[in-house]
Amino acid sequence: xxxxxxxxxxxxxxxxxxxxxxxxxxxxxxxxxxxxxxxxxxxxxxxxxxxxxxxxxxxxxxxxxxxxxxxxxxxxxxxxxxxxxxxxxxxxxxxxxxxxxxxxxxxxxxxxxxxxxxxxxxxxxxxxxxxxxxxxxxxxxxxxxxxxxxxxxxxxxxxxxxxxxxxxxxxxxxxxxxxxxxxxxxxxxxxxxxxxxxxxxxxxxxxxxxxxxxxxxxxxxxxxxxxxxxxxxxxxxxxxxxxxxxxxxxxxxxxxxxxxxxxxxxxxxxxxxxxxxxxxxxxxxxxxxxxxxxxxxxxxxxxxxxxxxxxxxxxxxxxxxxxxxxxxxxxxxxxxxxxxxxxxxxxxxxxxxxxxxxxxxxxxxxxxxxxxxxxxxxxxxxxxxxxxxxxxxxxxxxxxxxxxxxxxxxxxxxxxxxxxxxxxxxxxxxxxxxxxxxxxxxxxxxxxxxxxxxxxxxxxxxxxxxxxxxxxxxxxxxxxxxxxxxxxxxxxxxxxxxxxxxxxxxxxxxxxxxxxxxxxxxxxxxxxxxxxxxxxxxxxxxxxxxxxxxxxxxxxxxxxxxxxxxxxxxxxxxxxxxxxxxxxxxxxxxxxxxxxxxxxxxxxxxxxxxxxxxxxxxxxxxxxxxxxxxxxxxxxxxxxxxxxxxxxxxxxxxxxxxxxxxxxxxxxxxxxxxxxxxxxxxxxxxxxxxxxxxxxxxxxxxxxxxxxxxxxxxxxxxxxxxxxxxxxxxxxxxxxxxxxxxxxxxxxxxxxxxxxxxxxxxxxxxxxxxxxxxxxxxxxxxxxxxxxxxxxxxxxxxxxxxxxxxxxxxxxxxxxxxxxxxxxxxxxxxxxxxxxxxxxxxxxxxxxxxxxxxxxxxxxxxxxxxxxxxxxxxxxxxxxxxxxxxxxxxxxxxxxxxx
Amino acid sequence: xxxxxxxxxxxxxxxxxxxxxxxxxxxxxxxxxxxxxxxxxxxxxxxxxxxxxxxxxxxxxxxxxxxxxxxxxxxxxxxxxxxxxxxxxxxxxxxxxxxx
Numbered sequence: 001x002x003x004x005x006x007x008x009x010x011x012x013x014x015x016x017x018x019x020x021x022x023x024x025x026x027x028x029x030x031x032x033x034x035x036x037x038x039x040x041x042x043x044x045x046x047x048x049x050x051x052x053x054x055x056x057x058x059x060x061x062x063x064x065x066x067x068x069x070x071x072x073x074x075x076x077x078x079x080x081x082x083x084x085x086x087x088x089x090x091x092x093x094x095x096x097x098x099x100x101x102x103x104x105x106x107x108x109x110x111x112x113x114x115x116x117x118x119x120x121x122x123x124x125x126x127x128x129x130x131x132x133x134x135x136x137x138x139x140x141x142x143x144x145x146x147x148x149x150x151x152x153x154x155x156x157x158x159x160x161x162x163x164x165x166x167x168x169x170x171x172x173x174x175x176x177x178x179x180x181x182x183x184x185x186x187x188x189x190x191x192x193x194x195x196x197x198x199x200x201x202x203x204x205x206x207x208x209x210x211x212x213x214x215x216x217x218x219x220x221x222x223x224x225x226x227x228x229x230x231x232x233x234x235x236x237x238x239x240x241x242x243x244x245x246x247x248x249x250x251x252x253x254x255x256x257x258x259x260x261x262x263x264x265x266x267x268x269x270x271x272x273x274x275x276x277x278x279x280x281x282x283x284x285x286x287x288x289x290x291x292x293x294x295x296x297x298x299x300x301x302x303x304x305x306x307x308x309x310x311x312x313x314x315x316x317x318x319x320x321x322x323x324x325x326x327x328x329x330x331x332x333x334x335x336x337x338x339x340x341x342x343x344x345x346x347x348x349x350x351x352x353x354x355x356x357x358x359x360x361x362x363x364x365x366x367x368x369x370x371x372x373x374x375x376x377x378x379x380x381x382x383x384x385x386x387x388x389x390x391x392x393x394x395x396x397x398x399x400x401x402x403x404x405x406x407x408x409x410x411x412x413x414x415x416x417x418x419x420x421x422x423x424x425x426x427x428x429x430x431x432x433x434x435x436x437x438x439x440x441x442x443x444x445x446x447x448x449x450x451x452x453x454x455x456x457x458x459x460x461x462x463x464x465x466x467x468x469x470x471x472x473x474x475x476x477x478x479x480x481x482x483x484x485x486x487x488x489x490x491x492x493x494x495x496x497x498x499x500x501x502x503x504x505x506x507x508x509x510x511x512x513x514x515x516x517x518x519x520x521x522x523x524x525x526x527x528x529x530x531x532x533x534x535x536x537x538x539x540x541x542x543x544x545x546x547x548x549x550x551x552x553x554x555x556x557x558x559x560x561x562x563x564x565x566x567x568x569x570x571x572x573x574x575x576x577x578x579x580x581x582x583x584x585x586x587x588x589x590x591x592x593x594x595x596x597x598x599x600x601x602x603x604x605x606x607x608x609x610x611x612x613x614x615x616x617x618x619x620x621x622x623x624x625x626x627x628x629x630x631x632x633x634x635x636x637x638x639x640x641x642x643x644x645x646x647x648x649x650x651x652x653x654x655x656x657x658x659x660x661x662x663x664x665x666x667x668x669x670x671x672x673x674x675x676x677x678x679x680x681x682x683x684x685x686x687x688x689x690x691x692x693x694x695x696x697x698x699x700x701x702x703x704x705x706x707x708x709x710x711x712x713x714x715x716x717x718x719x720x721x722x723x724x725x726x727x728x729x730x731x732x733x734x735x736x737x738x739x740x741x742x743x744x745x746x747x748x749x750x751x752x753x754x755x756x757x758x759x760x761x762x763x764x765x766x767x768x769x770x771x772x773x774x775x776x777x778x779x780x781x782x783x784x785x786x787x788x789x790x791x792x793x794x795x796x797x798x799x800x801x802x803x804x805x806x807x808x809x810x811x812x813x814x815x816x817x818x819x820x821x822x823x824x825x826x827x828x829x830x831x832x833x834x835x836x837x838x839x840x841x842x843x844x845x846x847x848x849x850x851x852x853x854x855x856x857x858x859x860x861x862x863x864x865x866x867x868x869x870x871x872x873x874x875x876x877x878x879x880x881x882x883x884x885x886x887x888x889x890x891x892x893x894x895x896x897x898x899x
Numbered sequence: 900x901x902x903x904x905x906x907x908x909x910x911x912x913x914x915x916x917x918x919x920x921x922x923x924x925x926x927x928x929x930x931x932x933x934x935x936x937x938x939x940x941x942x943x944x945x946x947x948x949x950x951x952x953x954x955x956x957x958x959x960x961x962x963x964x965x966x967x968x969x970x971x972x973x974x975x976x977x978x979x980x981x982x983x984x985x986x987x988x989x990x991x992x993x994x995x996x997x998x999x
Contacts, residue, residue, distance in 0.1 A: 177974040178902035180912075208902065208912075357973070606941050637958065641919070644964045645954065645982050646926045791929030791937050 004192075006079040007060070018138065018190065020048075021073040021081065022055055023246035031250065031318050032231040033057075033070065037086030038417040042317030044231030046414065047071055048146060048238040050136065050171075050490050051219040051451035053414040056088075057081040062189060063201065064091035065493060067447050071238075074138060076192025086415055086446070097188075100200035101499045106132040106165075109181060109209035111172045111352065114142020115389075116382025117215035118155040121164060124211070131164045132207065134183050136171040136490075138190065142217055142382075146241045170205065174487030175214075175352040179377055181207040184492050202496040211377055216349035218368070218383040221455050223257065223344040224399030226310035226406035229414055232319030233311065235452075236266035236341035244273040251339035255322055256280045257308045259367070260394035261291040263343035268295050270341065278335060281306040281324055289391030307400050308340065325400055345394045347455045348384040351485040362478035367394040369455075369482055396477075398459025412460065413453035415446035420460060427464040434461060434481055444483055447491060454483050512565035513662050513726040517734075518744075526747055529630045531566045534746035544748070549850045552752050554743035555712055556851050559668035561733060562745050564718065565726065567663050568613070568632025570625040570639065574652035577623050581615065583647075584639065586772055586787050587780045592617045597692045597707055600625075601780050602635070603789030607771050607798050611635050611762055614709050616694045624657075628762050632658055642788070662726030666733065667716040667753075669897075670740050675717050677736050679706065684717070686899045699729055710898045712753035713891065752847045755858055758808065758888030765806055765844040765858050771798050775806045776865055776888065804841055807864035808890060811874075812882040814854030818846045818874055824861060827873045827882065840872065849890065856890050857883070901969075904979045907961040919954030921945045922966040923986065948972055950991045955979075 004017045008025060015024030022045045025033065032042040033055045043054040052069035059065045059073075061080040066088025073081070108124040110117045113135035124131045135142075140159060141151050151159075159166050170185035183205040188195035195201075220235040222228065234242075236256055242248040254275045256267040263280060268291070271277045279301040287304060296302065305327045312334070314320035322340055324333045345367045350360040353371040360369035363386060370386045373379060381387070402410050402420060410420040418441045426440045434457065437443070443457050444450025450457070455477075462475045498506070510530045518525070523534035524544070538547040554560040572581065578590030585600035592598050597616040603609050611634070613626040627635040639654045666675055676684045682697045684706075689695055694707040702725045710716035721729045734742060751761070760766065760775055771793055772781050781793065792798060811818055824841040831837050841861030848855045861867065867885045874881040887893070901913035921944040929937060945951060951971055956964045968977025968990050977990035 176900045178900070178976065180900040180902065637917075637956070640962060641956070641964060645919075648983060786929070791932070792941065795934055795938065 004075055004077045004079075006075055006077075007081070008057070009082050015075040017076055017192075018074050019246055020071050021057070021075055021079070022052070022070040023242055023248065024075055025055075025070060026242050026248045026250060027246060029250050032316060034083040035085050036229070036417050037415065040085075041229055041417075042231050042313075043229060043414065044318070045071065045234065045242075046222070046238065047219070047235050047452065048241055049219075051448060053446070053448050053452060056084050056086065056415075056447060058084050058088055059189075061192075063095050063097050063493075063495075064093075066090070067491060072136075074190035076190055076194070078193035095495050097201035097495070098198070099493075099496045099499045100203045102203055102205055104132060104205060104207045106130055106207065106209050108132070108211045108213065109134070109179070109207055110213040110215060111135075111181070111183075112142065112213075112215035112217055112382065113137070113140040113166065113168070114215060114217055114382060115144065115155065116217075116385075116387060117142070117213065118151070118158050120213040120215060120379065120381050122155070122158045124213075125158065125161050125163055129163070129210075131161075132209070133159075133164060133166045134170040134172055134185075134205070135166075135168055138168055140166065140168070143237075146237065146245065148245045167205070171490050172216075172352060173489045173492055175212065175355040176487075177356060179209045179212050181205075181209060181212065182487070183207060184488075184490075184496060202493065204492075204496050204499065211379065213379045213381055214352055214371070214373075214384055215381040216352065216384055218346040218348040218388075219451055220262065221344040221347045221452055222342050223259070223308070223397075224402075224410050224412060224420055224456055224460060225308050226402055227313070227409045228308075228311065228342075228399075229409075229411040230311055230313055230317065230319045232338055233340045233342060236263050236343040239339060239341040240266035240269035240273075243275055244269045249274070251275050253278055253337050254339040254341060255308075255324075255335065255337045256341045256343065257283075257324075258343040259283050259345050259397045260343055260392040261287070261289050261390060262346070262392055263341070264289075264291040264295040265390070266341055266343060267300050268298055270339075271295075271298050271300055275339070278337065279303055281308060283307045283327065283397045284393075284395045287393075289393060291391060307397070308342075309400050309402075310406060311340065327400075344398065344456075346383060346388060346392070347452075348386075349489075350384065350482070351489045353380065353384070354482070354485045355487055360482050362476060364396060364476070366392075367396045369477070396459075398456055398462075412456045413441075413443040413446060413450070415448055416442045416444075416453075418443045418453075423457065423460050424464060427461070427468050432461075432465050432468065434458060434483055437461065438483060449485070449489075450483060458482065510566070510659075512563050513723050514563045514565065514664075514730045517727060517730060518563065521744060523744075523746060528566065528747070531629060533566055533629070534563065534744070536746040536748045537744045545848070548748045548752065549848070551743050551745035551749035552850045554741065555667045555714055555745060555749065555753055557669065558743070559666065559670040559674050559737065559740050560743040560745045560749070561730070561737070562665045562667065562750060563662075563730070564665045565662040565723075566629040567658070568627030568629060568635060569657045569661055569663075570627065570632070570636055571655045571657045572623040572625055572639075572652060573621055573655075574650070575621050576650040576652050577621055578617075580639075580643070580647070580650050580652045581623060581625075582785050583787055584642070585615075586789070587782050588785060589615060589617070589623065594619055595694055597694055597709055599780070601772055601777060602638075603772065603787070603792075605788055605792065607789040607792030607795070608768060609762065609766060609770055609772050609775060609777075610768075612760070614692075614707075616707060618694070618705075630763065632656065660723055661720050662723050664719040664721065664726065664730055664733065665711070665716060666719065667710070667712050667714050667745075669715055671715055671717055674733070674737055674740050674742065675706075675719075678732060682706070691898055700732060702729070704729070711750065711759060713757040713759075713895070714753070714897050715899065751845065752849060755845045755847055756849050756851060756856070756890045757892070758858070758890065760806060760858075761845070765860070767860070770804070770806070770860070773798075774803055774860075802863050804860040804862055805864040806844070806888055807859055807861050807867075808886040808888040809843065809846075809857040809859045809861075809872075809883045810886055811855050811857065812871075812884070815848075816881060817848050817855045818843045818857050818881065818883065819876065820844065820846050820857075822846075822874050822876060824859060824883075825873045825875060827871050837873075837875075843874070851891055858888055859885075861885060901974060901976060903955060903957075903967065903976060905957045905960055905963075906965050906979050906981055907963055908957060911957065911960060915957060915959035916955045917958050919956060919964065922952040922954045946971070950977065950989045952986060952989075 055070040107129035310323040407420040526535040581589035846857035
């Protein structure tokens with residue numbers, strides 16, 4: 001240890017490196033650290049660790065993390081922090097620190113490096129196991145550290161065993177099914193300015209252990225009395241540790257109130273460290289044991305069957321005197337004090353055990369909820385299992401009887417400023433379940449998640465619930481029940497959970513082989529799933545609107561090219577491939593001749609359409625299915641599910657080839673002429689190469705497959721080329737296309753072109769409740785064969801009138817593009833008393849069409865196919881737009897353009 | 900996080916799997932069922948409190964579907980088995996699962 005300087009609330013303080021910040025602040029005489037969140041009351045340090053409810057600070061140095069307890073911050077050169085009134089603030093700058101994750105599979109994980117944890121580790125090592133030992137403290141020893149005592153040498157040997165990995169500053173935050181544990185290791189804050197720049201600040205451990213030993217120890221708990229929140233009132237173990245171990249000399253006149261022998265041990269420590277311990281007030285009628293004898297021998301006055309009732313503050317709001325009550329005579333005594341050390345018993349840390357559903361059991365002997373579990377997979381040890389070590393003999397006592405006025409200032413949850421008064425009000429309102437009361441009073445919902453307040457609440461309810469129910473005597477905590485604890489055990493920064501998966505690494509990015517060309521051409525991209533797709537290709541100074549209109553005109557009047565490589569592609573092979581596709585698609589594929597393509601639609605078993613695309617028969621036993629860009633993985637999973645779990649007799653194999661084959665769509669009246677310049681070995685004329693046919697061809701010596709598929713209604717060719725040759729093919733087309741004014745277009749133009757033809761996009765023009773009939777696609781539903789979903793189409797509720805159906809919509813004002821998602825209402829419906837009208841549908845796709853010279857839309861409208869020509873209303877803000885229902889095909893109903 | 904024994908790949912974390920509801924519900928002859936029975940096939944699955952044989956797919960591993968006994972209350976994992984093979988006895992009848 002060395003002396004360092006640190007800053008708190010803009011003042012300089014001295015401290016020893018590595019000691020808790022709270023210790024240094026107390027040693028400097030800073031008793032009041034902050035004001036409470038809601039009541040603004042002066043508050044000081046209460047505890048020793050993560051249970052601290054008051055002394056939360058915001059780091060100003062480093063990552064500027066907020067809500068860190070000053071009791072767990074280790075002093076280091078460069079530390080700067082400021083006080084908080086319970087509410088932290090996010091730093092304005094991005095967190096530049098590194099965060100890492102690691103995965104471990106171990107035989108035995110021991111959580112807690114106190115004596116019980118070390119003993120358990122020693123046993124596991126002896127049995128030949130590999131052991132991982134985690135502990136949230138900077139060093140091993142558990143409470144021995146607080147006592148300043150060294151580890152017994154036999155336990156020292158455990159730490160150096162070759163089969164043991166000991167990780168300090170590593171808090172197990174969650175225990176999950178089958179011994180999966182998440183632990184959070186803080187690796188650099190304690191080094192301050194000396195931390196290596198490349199070290200991860202926090203490392204999240206994902207551990208799967210054959211066996212878990214829980215040895216987390218316990219928190220000391222406070223008592224409920226009036227004005228129990230003043231600076232100078234501390235847990236006795238914390239107070240004695242700050243004084244005896246960290247040399248806090250501030251306190252002159254101390255009192256100890258206790259329900260167990262721990263109070264005596266702490267009184268003795270305070271006494272031996274030179275603090276004037278005026279008296280021990282013990283609620284018990286009788287006190288026995290070595291700790292009691294030792295305190296007596298030291299000459300500390302002891303008052304039995306007495307406890308603290310209230311306190312009085314000085315001008316600064318800190319403790320000035322305490323008001324005690326003799327429980328035999330009800331006599332009230334007032335005494336001046338600057339330290340009130342409270343020992344309300346121990347609360348073992350049951351959190352992790354309850355994460356996996358274990359119910360703690362009340363032990364009256366320990367005045368605590370314990371978890372005694374011992375299986376091959378999970379074992380509890382130490383205080384959690386009831387091994388309190390000393391001669392504690394605690395009374396079950398949570399505080400004296402208080403009147404209404406006293407209850408107003410008797411704090412149960414210091415962070416929430418929730419008092420006994422609020423607890424009484426909750427019970428008075430008829431609540432008795434502790435879970436309901438927690439939500440009503442907010443007790444246990446703050447940063448510390450009830451680490452000290454939870455057990456006090458249970459204790460108070462023992463009285464309150466009994467009175468509310470039948471006026472009977474006090475309930476046992478077992479009857480009140482425990483709170484559920486959920487992970488994480490301590491707050492975990494989101495940055496730690498994200499690890500390196502931030503920014504560009506937060507999700508994989510998929511790009512096509514032509515991506516770099518798009519970037520250089522100035523494309524604006526949109527995300528489609530993980531894919532980056534060109535949205536539109538603006539020329540310099542060109543707006544999106546103008547670019548899309550120019551691209552549309554090129555496709556309809558000249559020639560345009562689009563990178564369609566992201567289309568999902570599934571290669572389907574096997575003698576039963578045709579039979580299989582007949583069952584998957586609503587229409588027939590077994591009869592499709594080799595070398596031809598067919599559009600197909602697939603439904604789930606409930607008759608709802610979910611994906612579509614063109615499938616080409618490449619050979620007798622060989623099909624290539626295309627799916628929507630976003631649906632590819634789901635469709636492959638769907639095919640596999642049926643093949644594996646229902647039709648294992650079918651000889652079919654499915655393979656994703658999305659990233660093997662790149663697809664370039666060449667669209668427009670001049671597309672044939674342009675492509676024929678590049679393709680010399682086949683005749684592209686409509687006679688030799690009809691619509692929906694597929695041909696192998698050669699481009700620059702590379703074999704490609706060209707298909708006459710059109711998603712725009714125009715004459716169009718899809719060039720399918722090996723992924724690695726796609727950029728070369730694209731660049732050749734681009735060079736040859738210059739005399740044709742070839743335009744590259746993106747997904748926006750693709751959407752306009754397809755919508756003009758009424759081509760549906762699954763997931764945009766559907767909401768997961770449309771049958772093929774609802775989409776006006778009855779023509780694709782085979783009556784001759786069985787397919788998935790066919791039976792459902794006969795169900796009455798899928799046939800009933802009034803279902804939303806896909807139709808076209810022409811806004812009354814041709815320059816008004818309706819917002820997608822806009823509600824559609826009937827025109828003649830008057831608003832009800834609340835000014836509402838019932839909706840009759842919504843806009844699914846909406847664009848401006850340069851070809852039509854006006855806006856248009858697709859919409860799902862109730863019974864829409866039977867409402868052609870009807871005027872409907874589209875309320876947008878305060879405007880009521882009007883539109884006419886029409887056929888969804890807006891151009892070339894006769895399909896003349898595609899040839 | 901469940902630890903699931905894939906019959907092909909061994910014990911793997913739950914995040915590698917997708918859930919497929921109750922196992923052993925065969926695809927019926929759709930035309931042999933009344934509307935009501937067909938709707939039951941579509942929408943009704945057992946969801947007991949306790950042991951249930953379930954379908955899972957190891958999508959991030961071998962991609963294969965299999966069946967697995969799992970306790971829906973304690974999250975204990977029982978034996979896994981392949982589709983179209985004999986179902987092992989329910990762990991409720993004395994067979995031990997992997998305890999939590």
